[in-house]
Amino acid sequence: MSRRMPAFLKYLIVGILNTTVHVVVFAALLAAGNDQALSNLVAFVAALSFSFFANARFTFRVPVSLMRYCVFVAGMGSLSASLGYIADSQGWPPPLTVGLFCLVSLPLGFVFSRWVFTEKRTWIFR
Template sequence: MTNRLVTLFKFGIVGVANTTVDAVMFALLAVIGVPLLIAQVISYSCGVANSYWLNGRWTFRDAAREGNERAKLIRFLITNLVVLVLSAQILMSLHNMLGWSLVMSKTLTTLMGMVLNYMASRYWVFRLAIK
């Protein structure tokens, strides 16, 4: 159980780093005049790339040493696309359909996305060496 808590803690730290990369890149791109949708796609992609690198090298290091790197990358990209689509649907449902504030909707959506991403990363993307 302790190993799982350490892994979850590391995943959380990586999540904060990814969010920071995303936010900084978005702000820089917006400041130089990149259209918002393009800035969002680029900044989100930078956060996803950071997530793959840090989670593979640190959070799930033992599993990252084994298996086909290309297969892990494909599983990682599928995971992030699915979480992105689900998160967008959850955010819209909470805010538009249930009338929650945007901040509350985004906060709950982010937490739910983190749980989904962690489960998929632990049990599917980087699954091989995890006991």
């Protein structure tokens, strides 16, 4: 009898790696003098490229497509940019911004990913 790893656990594993990429890029861009909104958005896009392919293949086992990628970037990118904007306007310290983004994006990202990577919607994303 073969037991499959639950999708959320796979998503969590990819998320840990994704978060590492996100934090490193975010910190590097802040150190280079950029504000939190730009730093968070660019860090997100860098981490998302890894996350998108890893989740498509490892977590949900569906084909990747440019349309899927664009929809995923638009949805999750909006969350990233919005949180970065709020952080800048409220003067939050960078670790709070990154930590809050990680906490918020895990459950919301999983629900959104399930929608984007659902095989039944493949015709939409070809």
